[in-house]
Amino acid sequence: MTDISAQPMPSQSAAASIMVGSKGMKKRHAAEARFKAYGIVAIVFSLGVLAFMLFTIFNDGISAFRQAQLTFPVTIDAAVVDPTGTRDRNTMAKVTTFSYTKVLNNSIVAALLDKGIPQEKVSDKELGEMVSKSAPAQVRNMVLADPSLVGQTITISVFANGRIDGYFKGRVTRDTASRDSNVSPAQLDLADTLRDAGILSLGWNSRFLTNSDSSDLRPETAGLGVAILGSLYLMFLVLIICVPIGVAASIYLEEFAPKNRWTDIIEVNISNLAAVPSIVFGILGLALFINFAGLPQSSAMVGALVISLMTLPTIIIASRSAIRAVPPSIRDAALGVGASKMQTVFHHVLPLAAPGILTGTILGLASALGETAPLLLIGMVAFVDNYPGAPISGFFDPATALPVQVYSWASRSDPAFLERSSGAIIVLLVFLVIMNVTAIILRRKFERRW
Amino acid sequence: MNDMTKSDLDVSTAKIKMRAEGVQVYYGTTQALKDVNVNILDKVVTAFIGPSGCGKSTFLRCLNRMNDTVASARVEGKITLDGQDIHDPKVDAVQLRAVVGMVFQKPNPFPKSIYDNVAYGPRIHGRTSSKAELDEIVETSLRKAALWNEAKDRLSAPGTGLSGGQQQRLCIARAIATNPQVLLMDEPCSALDPIATAQVEELIDELRSQFSVVIVTHSMQQAARVSQKTAFFHLGNLVEYGDTSQVFTNPSDPRTESYISGRIG
């Protein structure tokens, strides 16, 4: 091992020339070189693991941002969607999505005929099934939003079925399709033809970032919208709960509190709290905020309260060390010209400690962003179809969060959800990188002042 | 010790500004000061001399209650300012420190601009009503501290970017900007070159016309040059206190004599 101690000093006698390296010197250099080598190996190893992890995640997940879409003219048949002919929204709303399925089926069959694409191996019904089950609702919403579309032919883009999408992403092959009741090899052949004909295309899928979660039958429409908004709500609430409390507590403990047994006990407990497993906080949150205080479960507010409990110790510890790092001579200087304790803290100590507090806070928030276990316990893993409302009441609406979405998609059976899970990890990582970069930039900005 | 002109002034008529009676200071269980009795005269420069660790800074910090901020420190005895006990519960240490200003042993400018450093005291005490007035105070304070010429073109530059000696003069300017009645200076010249030292000594002599100055110094020559009264501390005891000329030429205690002549310390 690296032995840096107890090397015999080069002998003083024999009129040692500094041009001749002594034996002890060589050994010391060798020890230094070994030590450097260990360090480099360790860094290379960890970078390698990191690179491998990022590679697999991006390899699996980047496809979630691209989606097979079918673009064809759809004739909104007035006889089907507005049998009464009133063009009245309320009357038309009585027509169910099922009727729109017929509209779409007829249109895509017509589109194929129009382009002269042979369709003999695939029945009309099977052709209709190649369109996502979300498409009828999409068209229905368009029509209800704009009744003048009735009777017209409009070109629209709808998602292809998840299996078709999977075929272009390599998830579904003819071999698996022959054993799959949801898709047949003939449909895949037709999908290839449609792609050549320009009806089917693989394009950027912004709805992955805006849609809400979807049922097992239509993985192609599942999106992160609710999870992203939920995570933003969570971060915002954690920030406004933790920063004032955490900074005030650290200032009190560092600057005002007498150093006695009580503060020692508090100190130990804060450190202990930082080390409590997060699942325990989840149970506490369930008992305290939901069962006792009666706050709505699955809501961002409860999630934020629970995560705040976990993040507070981190923020307090970081803030205290930032405050402690401010040289005492600055406090002396302020007190010496007659500043009060409060003025000393707010005029001098806090501005100097701010970069450290800020960094600690953002890093605390970043780890809170990835927190999953306590959110599972308070019900944020539930299937949430609707966006939470606007603040402030929206903080109490059911929501979900990015890491929980990763977890719940990863545990679904359809491999299409696994791809989305990796996609969600990418979004989560992007958020984390943004937060950490912000932390660094802000710290630099504050430090550059002097 | 040949330049005694400034010390020769008659101080017998000066009134007592601060009085310490039986002051004892403990840091935890160790006693740093033992029964110190001394009078700080108004409009007089008092020098504290003594070997390192003898308690000069500790005593200085008693005079503006800076020792309150040291958790382990305990001060006993009575200290008065204009006859009023500074440890009286009615006395606010914060207010006391505005009246008894301090320059610390190590330069400690705020990490703010030179201007803000000097303006800080006047600002928090509301001494000024206008920007022009504040500018005026900053300029005169910097001038008195012999820093104006170096700093006038860079008032908005950070005070921490100055050299060590300049920083110390900035701290002096900051202390006099609050217009204290007593100024405590803990080795203010230890980081200064001879020219700046001479300027600060001149300043001290000038300040004497407005308020009393207490200066801690390791330089016998400096003590002899600037002070009218000298107190010699040794191992936590105030060994000797008297007119500077008398302490330096005819000390009554053998320890003072051996310290001044360089045998202990």
Ligand SMILES: Nc1ncnc2c1ncn2[C@@H]1O[C@H](COP(=O)(O)OP(=O)(O)OP(=O)(O)O)[C@@H](O)[C@H]1O
């Ligand atoms: N905060 C403190 N805690 C504990 N002991 C202290 C503290 N400050 C000073 N002391 C002790 O009190 C004694 C007097 O210290 P002080 O700083 O007053 O010496 P000094 O005369 O100013 O020395 P110097 O000339 O080196 O500045 C020393 O023995 C020192 O170790």
Ligand SMILES: [Mg+2]
């Ligand atoms: Mg000292």
